[in-house]
Amino acid sequence: MQYLIPFIPVLAVIVALVVLGLLVRGAVKLIWQVAEPNEALIISGFTRGNVGTAEGMDFKIVTGTGAFVIPGLQTVRALSLTLNETELQVNCVTSQGIQVVVQGVVIFKIGDSTPFIANAARRFLGQQAKMESQVYNVFEGHLRSIIGSMTMEEIIRERDKLASQVRSASGIEMEKLGLVVDSLQIKDLEDPTGYIQNLAKPHIAQVQMEARIAEATRNREAAEKEAEAASLIADAQSISAIRQSAAAANAQTAQANAAQAGPLADATARQQVVVQETEVAKLEADREEQKLQTSVRKPADAKAYAQRTEAEAQKAADISAAEARAKKTELEAQANATAAAAMAGATRVTGEAEAAATKARGEAAASAIKAKALAEADGIKARAEALGTNQEAVISQQLAENMPAIVAAAAEPFAHVGQLTVLNGGEGVNNMVGGILAQVGNYLPALTDALRESNASRTAKSSPQQVPQRPEGEAHAQ
Incomplete structure (x- = not known):
């Protein structure tokens, strides 16, 4: 306490100032x-x-x-100056004599200008609760008056017009009261007689009919859409099933191909082996043919040619010798005839000379025929010997010479084909050519037999005959 004694005057001054401030504030207020x-x-x-x-x-x-x-x-x-609201519920009668209850609401306030505030102050200062009843009375009278001049149809269709007319009619009275209407709304119309309901029935029936028609149309369209959707679903399911079947078929085909891949590869390999063996056989056949031509045909041809050449040379020599002897004989006969004519007489010597010349010419012709026959006999004999010693080589030679014609005859049916499609590429061509060669091979035995018989028949027909020797007497007689 002793410490607070020096501060008591200060505290008293502060309290005095606070009290003074409160008094001043209250006075100012x-x-x-x-x-x-x-x-x-x-x-x-x-x-x-x-x-x-x-x-x-x-x-x-x-x-x-x-x-x-x-x-x-x-x-x-x-x-x-705040807004106020008054509910309206007024029993009215239209120009048609139809009773109707109008329900509405009026939102109003005291006007902002000085005249409106002055009028409202004189009438409602201290008793503003009476404003709602005063406003209700004003609008009730004007509503009845205006609705009495309108039909029910006009009231229904032109509520804004009704509200505007009521506001216009009550404007002067509201101004005298210092009030301003911010909003007047007709909320509802009650129809005790049921006129509005009856008035709406034709329209309701029309609307209901249109609604039923629209509903039926919508139901039909919905059913059509559902049917289309079901059809699309069925199509999609069908397509899906087809695709699944195709996929399963492809899978089965792939499995079958995989299962057949091994045997097919073996068959292809065997086919290639057969093709290669066929080619090797062809090459061996060509080699054998070359060997045959080298070892058999050419020597035989050379031997036959040599024999033919020797025979022809001998023939020419014999013919020349015969002609020379005939000429010599003729000359000798002529000489003898000349000498004889000189000795014995021209007639006898001439006859003998002519006889001797005729004999010499006969002998020369006979010698020429004999030499020609001997040469032909030698050629036939050489051919017969070649056929006897190596008939197969001669036949092989003949087959080799005629092989192009044989293959052309086997392939002749293809010459009449306009367009030929060969499957499997080179393998197909090999198969086709192999078929033609196989066909030629089938004909070779028959051709060999035919050639053998032909050669035998030709040899038999062409065997050398003994050239008959003409007796000297016959030649002399000639």
Whole structure:
């Protein structure tokens, strides 16, 4: 406590200042009044010569700002400027005599201008709750009046027009009350007599009919779409099944091909081996043919040619010798005839000379024929000897000489084909050529037998005959 004694004067000053501040604040609040944004201050009493007062009124209106108020000389009261709402439910009769209950709502407020605030202050200051009943009464009368001049159809179709007419008709009265209507809405129309319902029945029936038609149409279209969808589903399922079957078939084909790959490869290998063996056989046949030509045919041809040449040379020599002897004999006969003619007489010598010449010519012709026959006999004998010693070689030679004609005859049916398609590429060509060669091979035994018989028959027909010797007497007789 002894420590606080020096601070007691300071604390007393602080308390005095706080009390003074509170007193000043209360005094200022009493003197200076501020209006809220949604209210107007009505100041009555001493107004300093009506400055800021309404026309014809001894009070001051303050909105949105503040004003000094002299306590005891002036009174301040607040007038709310917020919105107010009144529900309407008015029994009316149309121009057709049809009873209708109109339900609506009116949203109103005190006007913002000074005249509206002044009118509302004089009528509703301190009793603003009465504004709703006053507004209801105003709109009730105008609604009945306006609806009485309209038909039910107009009321239904032109509610905005009805609301506009009611607002226009009540505008002057609402202005006198200092009120402004922000909104008037007709919410509903009650029809105790059922006129609206009956009025709507034809339209309802039409709408129901159109609705049923539309529903039926939609159902039909939906059924068609469902049928189309089902058809598409069936098609898709069918296509899927076909593809699955094709895939299964392809798989089975692949399996079968895989299973046949080994035997097919073996068969292909064997076929290639056969083709190679056939080629080797052809080469061996060609080699044998070359050997045959080298070892048999050419020597035989050379021997036969030599024999023919010797025979022809001998023939020519014999013919020349015979001709020479005949010439010599003729000359000798002529000489003898000349000599004899000289000795014995021309007639006898001439006859003998002619006889001798004729005999010499006969002998020369006979010698020439004999030499020719002997040469031909030697050629036939050489051919017969060649056929006897190596007949197969001669036949092989003849087959080799005629082989192009034989192969051409075997392939002759293909000459009449306009366009030939060979499958399997080179293998197909090899198969076709092998078939032709096989066909030629089938004919070779028959051709060999035919050639053998032909050669035997030709040899038999061409065997040398003994040339008959003409008797000298016959030649002489000639």
